[in-house]
Amino acid sequence: MTNNLINTGKVSKVEVLKQKSNFLRGPIDTELNDGNPFFSQDGIQILKFHGSYQQKDRDLEKAKAKGEEAQYSMMLRTRSPGGFIPWQLYVALDKLSDRYGNHTLRATTRQGFQLHGILKENLKAVIVDITKNMGSTVGACGDINRNVMAPPAPFKNKPEYDYAREYAVKLADLLAPQAGAYYDIWLDGEVAVTASEAPEVTEARKRQGAGTAKTNISDIEPIYGTQYLPRKFKIAIAVAGDNSVDLYTNDLSLVVITNAANELEGFNVYVGGGLGRAHNNDATIVRIADSIGFVPVAKVYDLVKAIVALQRDYGDRHNRRHSRFKYILEEWGVEKFKQVLLEYYPTKLADSRELPPFKYQDYLGWHEQGDGKYFVGVSIESGRVLDREGLQLKTALREISEKFHHDFVLTPNQNLLITEIAADEKEEIQKILDRCGILAPDQIDTLVRYSMACPAFPTCGLAIAESERALPDILARIRKLLVRLGLEDETFVTRITGCPNGCARPYMAELAFVGSAVDEYQVWLGGSFNSTRLAQPYVQRLHINNLEKGLEPLFFYFKKDRVEDESFGDFCDRKGIEDLRQFAETYVSELPEEKAKGKRRDVRHRVTLSAKSFELLKKAVEEQGSSMKDIVEAALEKYLA
Incomplete structure (x- = not known):
């Protein structure tokens, strides 16, 4: 590796910009009040060091008439070491999200909160309010x-x-x-x-x-x-x-x-x-x-x-x-x-x-702190704090923080702990949680409990595919498939991201989906439940419409060949990606409803390839994300035609 000492050698434009920024002041100091609803490209880079990203509503981008002006807004992220959120800060963030943001808060995978939808003209007011309420955003983003x-x-x-x-x-x-x-x-x-x-x-x-x-x-x-x-x-x-x-x-x-x-x-x-x-x-x-x-x-x-x-x-x-x-x-x-x-x-x-x-450890549910008081862990699906039909999470957390003045702690898995609860407060707090539809840990589908997603669309400019908005349906379909295969009690860590940057840490999951195109995902397998082992890429592109077709062979193989108490991630790691692919190649659905449709195993003939041809075929599988069978048949049809 080249020794790139500061101010020596060839550097990127961002490096030049940082050096000329007067220690992260310019051009933010001049652009903040220039009347434009956006920051320049240089301003965007320096803005990150102050805890903010400039974003566009990509749903509006798709729908807007040609020639219309883009709709810019800012995402603001808190700096909260160890996930500690004083109750005063939480109340302030909740109010700011309604007054200046998109009426939601988002717990990040690094124990901070994000506010989305803030207009440039309101950014300073929001930061002032955060700092007055024991918070900060400095250093929450940027090269730091x-x-x-x-x-x-x-x-x-x-x-x-x-x-x-x-x-x-x-x-x-x-x-x-x-x-x-x-x-x-x-x-x-x-x-x-x-x-x-x-x-x-x-x-x-x-x-x-x-x-x-x-x-x-x-x-x-x-x-x-x-x-x-x-x-x-x-x-x-x-x-x-x-x-x-x-x-x-x-x-x-x-x-x-x-x-x-x-x-x-x-x-x-x-x-x-x-x-x-x-x-x-x-x-x-x-x-x-x-x-x-x-x-x-x-x-x-x-x-x-x-x-x-x-x-x-x-x-x-x-x-x-x-x-x-x-x-x-x-x-x-x-x-x-x-x-x-x-x-x-x-x-x-x-x-x-x-x-x-x-x-x-996710620390959901009630726990003793060890000093006579309690804390309770609340699940936040995909980290999104909002009110919707059947779940008033935002209302519950606002009511608890305002009434009881208990500090919160965000977890690295996008959940939240309410701390310092006295024994005589437990019942009333639990009633608020129940009234607002917040489930106890044993009421949450374990696939949901152990899942994470990044925001992706509509706010992230890097998103290739849906993530947060796609996760509920994906998990519901996976659960349904597991039930149909007789694995109704099975669970594993599932994570999804809209691009390969990995903000929801998909590469440590037992099953992960990484956006690779619109409605298509790279599938990774074999991480561990305790996040100590990397997953490996299995399929380059699985269309969301083919979710069940792509996963059924894996789950059937898992049921058939697992050892006692073996987790799905450990099974995939033990078998190895090539073995999993080979099984999937020849798998024909064992589901009763598929057999009832008259589906039967295709007649299969063995053809021996040279080592060179086989390596070329493996490379094509990895690059195209198709099966060996599909690639061979397409090549033969083209050649023989």
Whole structure:
């Protein structure tokens, strides 16, 4: 990999823009009040650092008459380390969504909230209101450290959870931008401080020579310099045995290690995870993080600075598709990475501490906090907080927050925990949940419970196919198919995204759909229920109309050949993609209704191919997403005709 030190070598236009932006001020400072309903392309890039994306309503784009002006709006995302949402902030967000947004809130897969539909002219008013109510959006997007995740459960009798939450906040503060552009532009220079950062964080940021080596580092931004990072950087803090944060998908993950006295000793360190990729571009990859060792708590800030600075100096600043931290690990390997890391953190890391197996945790339903109080986990399907027929989720959360003043915590799986509930409040809160149609965990179809979707249409400019809006129907059809096959009690992790960027972490799912064309999806199989294993691509393009036809062979094979208590993801991983494809090639429906239609197994004859021809056929299957049978028959018909 080329060593792209700051301000040297060939760089992308975005890099030049960042350097000329006066630490993220321009051109936002001039465009905010220029009378246009939109920001320029340069403005859009810098706007991300302030927590906002410019979007268009793509439904209107499709329907509008030719020559009509595009309808622009802004998405605004909160910076909420560990998913913590003070009750005052929630009430403010709820009201803002009605006054300025599209009347919904959306819980993200990184424990923040998104507001959609904000007009440019109202953006400043919304940000001011958020900051006045103990919130922030700075650094929620852009080439910078993003929201730091932590297990959401507010246990008071499990110190490791307290440590995870504590360091999520401290690392978020350590890596927050320091130049003040956010306050200058949106708050007219007034610094809204919701909580003072820990003195140890301030001292660690200023400390030079420990994690901030190399050249051209500004005093104004002592970690990021003038151009910030080559791309976004994601951090999660996990608790041993609890993988609610999907730790393997992050650029940097830390696992809390405590001693017998429940004192924090340090963290196991994982680096190089990342799921963004592009279709038909083998140079873009999905990757899970590598374990590199253990860091004592006294050195954690220096190590985190060192890893971020290494990405700052060695990340690709020319090709943004190749600029994420994972490419350094993929191309260097762990050992070379450790050697270069010594230039920034000149102490060899100790061996990782042994950990118990990780489990999936969603914390839905009622739980004791360990201090005599309770928290309750509420499912938010696809993360969308809204009121609709039969479900008044938005009403329920507004009523509870206003009446009881209990803080919320967002989970990495798009759900929400209501915390600090006294024993004598449980009954009344449960009545509100019941009245508003919010289901208890055992009333939720498990396919729905363990699913996630990105927003996709109509707001995301990168969407190729539907995601959030398609998921309910897809899950209902899958459940119906499972019932017909005698697998009515089966469940697995299902995720869907409208494009290959992977915002809903599909590449870790047991079954995933990744948008590849209008109404068509790439299908991935074989991730694990506890999100510790990557899935693999099975079909390049499955049309939504062929969902049952594409999945029935897999589910039938699973029922027929699974071992005792084997999950669907483990089955697919054990069999392997080629074996699954070969079974599907010769499968004829076993469903009674299909047989009743008079369908029968086609007469099949075996033809032996040369190794070269077979490899060409396999390549065609991967590229076209068709079956071997269909490709061979089409080729023969064309040739013999």
